[in-house]
Structures are given as structure tokens and as C-alpha cells.
Amino acid sequence: MKQPKIRTRMAPSPTGMLHIGGLRTALYNYLFAKQNDGEFLLRIEDTDRARFVPGAKEKIFEMLTWADLNWDGEPAIQSERLEVYQKYAQQLIDEDKAYYCFCTSEELEEMRASQQKNNLLVMYNRKCKELNEKHKDIVEKNLADGKPYVIRMKVPYYDTDKILGKDKERPVKFKDLVWGDLSFYRYAIDDQILIKSDGFPTYHFAVVVDDHEMEITHIMRGEEWLPSTPKHILLYQAFGWTPPVYCHLPNILGENKKKLSKRTGDVSVEDFKNKGYLPEALINYIALLGWNPGTEQEIFSLEELIKQFDVNKLHKSGAIFDYKKLDNINGQYLRKLPAKQLFDFCLPYLAEIYGDALQNYSDEYMTKVISLEQERLKKLSDIVGATQFFFSDILEYDAQLLIWKKANATETKKKLMETKKKLMEIKKWERDTLEKEMLSFIKEKNYTNGEVLWPLRVALSGQQNSPGPFEIMGVLGKNESLRRVESAIAMLC
């Protein structure tokens, strides 16, 4: 028997930025589809007109593309498919599996308040269900009068009075790849709204219709959807369709152990991109939030993830997002970058603060500067702070910083002057020669490395921490290096 082609989808709503949880959902859907030679589709769930954010859809596309999570085919847009949902809703009405509801928001609110107060199940009281069953004429009249209505699903039910009897024994069951066999009591399933009064479908209705029409075989989505899955199952049953395989993913949590959200910090994918996290590193890190291969491997390319990802190894409990670990992984990726590529990646960050002044420096110079800081970078934006002394003529630092450990100003000044003299003699101005010459000079004079090299390095960088003096001199060149040593000497008067 031929297995149907595996099809997964990512179904974001354009209500804001793509955030880190959404990216991971997309990733897992992508990995699962690709490892099964299937398709990964995209669908924009823009049925909430109030929360619609112009441009959000495009941003989501942009971020998925940035992360190299390429979808198959054209994205489906729910707002363009209103007639489809209307058609299916009408079918349910005709088959007596859904009904018109004329209750107003105020009435519903009041109803809920009263239920809450009396410790009852908070759900629709099915008032209009009775209206539809017993007073068809009133329903027809309301519709003819243009009275606002919604369409509600009629949850297959025995008898309201037997809530605790038979119905309790008729749970809605389904199997989830992560959570196993699940079952929900029918009496707690609401007569969910299918079509809103503005004619748009609700999520619950659109998702079922679209997943069916798009022939989605596996639904991988956040665990927040777990409780509403029974409603979806009931809809599949109402239509006589076969439900897809469900796979609910554990949440990504903030420091406070709550679902990651705007309030827990900046979690939009674009923020990570702007700070200079590489897409490969971000993807690598979030792949490990909720899954791991069972081996000790932690660094994975997308290709490796496709091969090794295994839904059976998905976790149930949420994982706290750890920026430190992300930094570490991003640092590992950054260190592996060829100099040219790192230069290309860093350039925009430098251009942003130096602007046209950057024209004064050659690409060769900048490539060297950037390479020197490579092993220190956690993210690309760090390049600005790390290299500022390469891009300014005047270094501002406290003269005290020049003084090594227990040395004093006089000694330091003397060492710097001797160093300057020695440096002036060096003809072949490149890193290895400088090191060789300076070290033999130090040995000759019976000095220690620290008392000579520390002041030299500070004179060159003005920083407490920086690359070594030979590296810096190699990049700055002889004139600029000597000039900086001279200013340091002047500061020690």
C-alpha cells in the first residue's frame, strides 16, 4: 500500500513578529517533512481582523527565509478563502451539526460571570441550540431581519441532564506523537464558535478545514493547542474526515518558567538576527530545546538535523531559553567562519556607527582587525565595542592602566622608551618578527614579559583586555604603533 506523502505546515498568524517559539515549531515541521521526503507548507492564519498587523506576514516570510527554512509552494492565506469556510459551515448547518447563535457578547459575559460565581463549568449554555431545534421560525425571522449571528458547532451530546452519566463515559480520544493516548470528557467540550459574526471563521474551524484541504498529514504545534484538539477531532468526525497525526510540542519558557512571550524579554527572531546571531547557530540551539539526539553531539547543521531529528525523542516538559548557551553556540559558529565571511557579516555593524568615516580604512585593514577579534565574539554586534581602538586616533584611558602590577610610573616609562627604541629598529614589520624580536629583547635585558608587554599592549589599545601587542602592531603598522607608544610615554610624565 502506498503511503501518502508526508505534509506538514507552519501556520502563523500575522499579529506581530515571528518569535522564537514559532521558529522552533517551523523548524520541527520542516525537519520532519524533509526527513520523510515530504513537503513543508505555509499558511497565514489571518482571520482575526482586529489583531492584524500590516507587514507582519512579510516579516514572517523574511525570517523563515533568513533561517533557511524554505517552504514548498505558495503560502495559503485564510482571509482569501472565506467562501470555502462558509460552504463547509453551511454543510454542517444543513446536516444539523451546527447551529445559528444570536446571543450577544453582553449576554455571554453575564452568563460566564454567573457560571464562575456558581462554580459551574464556564462554557456556552447552549441556549440557541434549543432555539434552533424548537423554534425554527424565530431563527428564520432573525436571519431575515439581519440580526447578527455566529455559527456554533453542535457537540454531539446525549442529554444535558445526564452530564455525569453516560457522557462521562464517552470521551473524545486521540493519539499524540508526544503525549501518547489522550482522552477528554465530552461534557467539558464547548459548542465552539465556527463562524464569527463578521463572517470570518475562527481558528478552530479554519484550521480543520484547511488542514484537510491541504492534505496535511502531521500537525506539529505548540502544546497550548492540546486542550482544543478534541474540538478539532469532533469537527473531523462531523465531516467524516480522517484526522491528521497530532504532535504537540513543549513550550519554550522564559526565566520565570512561563511560556516565552514579549513580557519575558525580547524573543522576536528579528531581534536575534539584529544582534548578530547566525541563523545556523540559532537554529542549532533551538533544535535542542525540546529534543536531543541521545548522543553527545551538540553542534548540528540543518542537514544533520534533518537526518537525526526524531519525533520519538521529543520531550514533554518545557525548556527554559538560556541566552548563555546560545551565546556559546553562536561563538562556536563565529569562530569557524572564514575571515572574508566574518568581514562581510561584521561590516554593517561598523558601518552603522562609523558611517562614511569607514571609507578611510581599506578592506584589508578591516578584515585583519575583525579577524583579530574573532575568537572573542559572542555575537556580531560585539564587533563594534571590541574594535573601537582600531578606528580612533585618540585613545582615552587612565595612565595608571599602563602600569603593570607592582611597577611604578617611572619604571613603566623607562620600559616603554626602551621598547620604542627597539621597535624603531625593526625593519620587517609583521606579527611573527615583532614577537621574535621583542621576546629576545626582553630576554637580553633580563626583563619579564609582563612588565614590558603589558604597558605596550595598553599603549596600543587603551584597553584592559584586548588581543596581544604583536597582533595589534601587525595590524596598525609601524607609524601608528610608534605614535601610540609615544603618547603613552607622554602620559607618564
Place this chain on the structure above:
RNA sequence: GGCCCCAUCGUCUAUCGGUUAGGACAUUAGGUUUUCAUCCUAAAAAGAGGGGUUCGACUCCCCUUGGGGCUACCA
């Protein structure tokens, strides 16, 4: 309140009845002919509590506790 679910170092996790409970990040100490970083070495660090089942439980079952998700004409 109700429904569903989760529970190993600070964090991400391995373990599918028998292990000195392993790895990674972070932390601390030391080394890598000056600092930081890189790299190397080492240290500290965990099965929430209580009952069972079993020759033997982190692992299986139950309860407690703690935590989470959901409970909209939002997704």
C-alpha cells in the same frame, strides 16, 4: 474553580529496573612564555516528598507537593 499535562545538577539534557547517575552551558581553581578570549585540566553541582510493586527503583503504579497550558465572536 474546571479540564489536560509535566517533574534528574542553576540551565539544556543522557539513563528506557542493576551506572562511581554521563555530557554541555554557566560557576570556581589551575595551565597554555603579558590581559581578555580561545584551548586544555580539575572541582563543585541533581533524581521534590511519601507510599507501594520488585531480590533490586531515577526508571513501573498511587498519593502529596510544586510547576505549566487551556478555559474568547485571539490565535
